[in-house]
Amino acid sequence: IPVLQTNNGPSLIGFITIAAHLVKQAKKEELLGSTAEEKAVVQQWLEYRVTQVDGCSSKEDTRIILKDLNMYLEDKVYLAGNSFTLADILMYYGLHPIMADLTVQEKEEYLNVSRWFNHIQHYPGVRQHLSNVIFIKNRLYINAH
Numbered sequence: 001i002p003v004l005q006t007n008n009g010p011s012l013i014g015f016i017t018i019a020a021h022l023v024k025q026a027k028k029e030e031l032l033g034s035t036a037e038e039k040a041v042v043q044q045w046l047e048y049r050v051t052q053v054d055g056c057s058s059k060e061d062t063r064i065i066l067k068d069l070n071m072y073l074e075d076k077v078y079l080a081g082n083s084f085t086l087a088d089i090l091m092y093y094g095l096h097p098i099m100a101d102l103t104v105q106e107k108e109e110y111l112n113v114s115r116w117f118n119h120i121q122h123y124p125g126v127r128q129h130l131s132n133v134i135f136i137k138n139r140l141y142i143n144a145h
Helices: 015-025 036-053 059-075 086-101 104-109 111-121
Strands: none
Touching (some): 059 086, 059 111, 086 111, 104 111
């Protein structure tokens, strides 16, 4: 469990708590959501990251996460609707090793996740030290003949 020792207060414990604190310290509160509903959705995705993505231990767990996320992102640009938030950043970091290991066919299977992930990795300042995950621009079609 991560711990952050602050200069003027008690230690902060937990991934979500520390992330939210750092966002406030950076005066980027909009990353936590702008409406009550958006804030709740951001919190939901941060919890999902910790409980599901970080706990993912098998190929089947990975498949379920990608399938659920793919359905959720079908009509969304960002996880919390129309705004880029901390949920997008932290889910991107949690999913990076998974996405980097997918085959071209698997990336095609999870097209909405791939679209979202590619968009987030190109968002200014997000990718940092992580490798660029390559997505092909043209859809693949298998010749049935």
